[in-house]
């Protein structure tokens with residue numbers, strides 16, 4: 478992955494820190510940190526350096542070992558680093574211990590993701606959900622975050638939606654959690670009514686990893702105007718559009734359904750977010766058919782597919798009929814794992830793709846390029862055939 482931005486003075490300077498578990502191939506840490514760098518970039522930080530350490534498991538007290546902490550600490554000092562971003566969720570005591578040695582903001586993967594969600598939340602519902610997830614993340618970390626929160630003056634790391642200050646008193650946070658939950662319940666009541674009105678209609682939901690092309694597809698299929706961006710979690714709120722396909726040329730049956738686009742999934746999605754986003758994910762939970770969009774040009778798309786299936790199970794939508802859409806075939810490389818070597822190699826054409834293992838997963842598979850509009854007719858046919866059986 479490559480998104481070398483111009484070294485911009487406005488961006489916070491970050492370093493990434495990851496542990497390479499001994500049971501995983503080295504390659505996977507590189508890819509994980511690519512993703513973390515993309516998250517950092519989305520949150521508004523430029524990454525200057527990565528630190529990794531091969532360990533049996535992360536150090537329970539300090540995540541990385543003593544010697545590595547010294548390296549990191551020296552680098553942070555020398556390059557005036559603003560943020561040290563860790564590729565896992567850190568425990569309250571790990572944060573506290575790290576802060577003693579590394580003198581910049583300590584941010585973990587969960588708080589980075591929460592931060593991006595906070596930045597992108599548009600509606601009252603999304604903002605309330607993010608704020609709830611943030612408060613729940615913060616509660617057990619209050620003592621650990623105390624100095625951390627004092628030190629920071631805005632920027633990445635627990636920025637509240639609506640610029641609200643984050644209170645640091647436990648009781649205040651508990652009260653706030655209760656209040657947010659009540660607010661969400663009220664918002665949810667309206668959403669339930671709205672969804673009740675849709676009960677008689679056929680419902681299709683786009684799901685998938687973040688940045689795979691879900692929003693681009695809803696814009697194509699439903700003439701919606703959803704923000705599609707090469708950033709993680711550009712869209713948080715669900716969008717629902719009525720779609721009418723022209724009548725079937727043989728049976729003349731019309732094909733009318735509701736199509737929804739919503740928040741994407743990611744590896745190690747903070748569980749507080751999954752919890753608090755349940756009502757946004759209701760569109761998925763209540764759908765009749767899921768369109769699982771996959772970015773086939775991503776070197777880790779198989780792992781991403783697994784993450785999506787696991788998350789679907791977690792929210793209780795694991796048993797729905799699924800159409801798998803392998804998107805971005807315009808960018809697909811035969812050997813996506815050797816990106817550098819195959820930079821200009823031929824891209825598989827449709828006929829070749831249809832001979833791959835992907836095509837043989839089941840009958841509900843289609844290859845498209847949402848960007849080029851390639852093979853959309855086959856997608857529409859497949860959708861029509863599935864929707865007609867409902």
Ligand SMILES: Nc1nc2c(ncn2[C@@H]2O[C@H](COP(=O)(O)OP(=O)(O)O)[C@@H](O)[C@H]2O)c(=O)[nH]1
Pocket residue numbers: 685686687688689690691692693694704705706707708710711712741804805806807808845846847848849
């Ligand atoms: N090359 C290529 N890029 C695509 C395709 N579909 C979407 N994209 C790009 O991928 C990025 C993420 O798309 P988006 O629809 O926001 O993804 P979402 O996070 O799943 O909603 C955007 O920059 C899109 O322009 C495709 O078929 N080919």
Ligand SMILES: [Mg+2]
Pocket residue numbers: 691692693704705711712739
């Ligand atoms: Mg989107």
